Amino acid sequence: MAMGMMGSWVTHPKNPKLMPVDRDFVFLLSSYDIEPGSYTPRIAEMLNFNLWAFNSRVFPGTDPLVVRKNDRVRIRVGNLTMTNHPIHLHGHEFEVTGTDGGWVPKTARWPEVTTDIAVGQMRAIEFVANNPGDWAFHCHKSHHTMNPMGHDVPTLLGVKQGDLVKKIGNLVPDYMPMGATGMAEMSEMAGMMDMPLPENTLPMMSGTGQFGAIDMGGMFTTLKVREGLARNDYKDPGPYKNPKGTVAHEVINDLPPVERSEMTVPEGGTEMSVRKPMGHMEH
Structure with missing residues (x-):
C-alpha cells in the first residue's frame, strides 16, 4: 500500500431499495514521503510525509465529483494514513450515514460540513446536491492541501528580502525565497517565471480556475453540481457559469466617509467599579 497500489472493495446490497443514492463515490486517503527527484517512496516512514x-x-491531478442538481450523493472515505483527517465540503450540509460498524440510523444523524476520520476508519457521508456550482472538497489540515514541501524552511512572512535575495542570487543563480506573503505567492512566482522543478516532483500549490490560481494541492478536489446532466454522465463540465450579480468583485471607487455620532462624556467623568464574584453562587 505504501507504493500507492491499492483500491476499495464496495459490496452493494441485493435489495436496491436499501439506502439508495444517485451517485456513489469512494476515496482512499493515503500519504507518502517522496524526496524531490526520487521515483520511490520511503516506505518505512511512519510520521513525516510530504504527499497527501x-x-x-x-x-490538480484529482478528478472532480460531477453530479446532477438534486442528486442524492454518497461519498465513502477510508483513511489509510497515520493521522486523522477532518474532511470538509463546501456549499452543502451532509450527514454521516455509515461507519465501519454499519449504517447509522436516521435518528442518530445530524447535519455537518466537516467529519473527522481517524486512522483506519471508514465513513460514508450523504447529501442532496441542491446547490449548483463548483464546491471545494478537501482535508481541513492546511499542510494536507499542499504538495512536496520542506518543514525546515524558515518562515519569512512579512520580511522584505529584496537586498538579501540579490546577494544570494549572485552565489546561487536559481535561488527563490519563500514568499513574503505566503506559500501561494511562491507558487505563482514559479509559474510566471517558468522555473523548472526537480525531476519527478510537483509544485507545492498549484491549479487554475476561471478566476485565476487556485493555489491548492494534496487532498483537494471539487464537487461540480450541474443541471441537465445525463444520468451516467461523469465528464468534467468545465467551470461553473455564475449567474449575473453573484460574483464578488473588488470595490475600487472611494467609499463615502462613515458617519459617526460624537460620544459625549458626562461632566466630571464616569466612575466604574469592579466586583469579583465570591464563591460559585455568583458565577
Missing part, C-alpha cells in the same frame, strides 16, 4: 493523496492522486 485522494486515491493516490494529488490536486
Whole structure:
C-alpha cells in the first residue's frame, strides 16, 4: 500500500431499495514521503510525509465529483494514513450515514460540513446536491492541501528580502525565497517565471480556475453540481457559469466617509467599579 497500489472493495446490497443514492463515490486517503527527484517512496516512514493523496492522486491531478442538481450523493472515505483527517465540503450540509460498524440510523444523524476520520476508519457521508456550482472538497489540515514541501524552511512572512535575495542570487543563480506573503505567492512566482522543478516532483500549490490560481494541492478536489446532466454522465463540465450579480468583485471607487455620532462624556467623568464574584453562587 505504501507504493500507492491499492483500491476499495464496495459490496452493494441485493435489495436496491436499501439506502439508495444517485451517485456513489469512494476515496482512499493515503500519504507518502517522496524526496524531490526520487521515483520511490520511503516506505518505512511512519510520521513525516510530504504527499497527501485522494486515491493516490494529488490536486490538480484529482478528478472532480460531477453530479446532477438534486442528486442524492454518497461519498465513502477510508483513511489509510497515520493521522486523522477532518474532511470538509463546501456549499452543502451532509450527514454521516455509515461507519465501519454499519449504517447509522436516521435518528442518530445530524447535519455537518466537516467529519473527522481517524486512522483506519471508514465513513460514508450523504447529501442532496441542491446547490449548483463548483464546491471545494478537501482535508481541513492546511499542510494536507499542499504538495512536496520542506518543514525546515524558515518562515519569512512579512520580511522584505529584496537586498538579501540579490546577494544570494549572485552565489546561487536559481535561488527563490519563500514568499513574503505566503506559500501561494511562491507558487505563482514559479509559474510566471517558468522555473523548472526537480525531476519527478510537483509544485507545492498549484491549479487554475476561471478566476485565476487556485493555489491548492494534496487532498483537494471539487464537487461540480450541474443541471441537465445525463444520468451516467461523469465528464468534467468545465467551470461553473455564475449567474449575473453573484460574483464578488473588488470595490475600487472611494467609499463615502462613515458617519459617526460624537460620544459625549458626562461632566466630571464616569466612575466604574469592579466586583469579583465570591464563591460559585455568583458565577
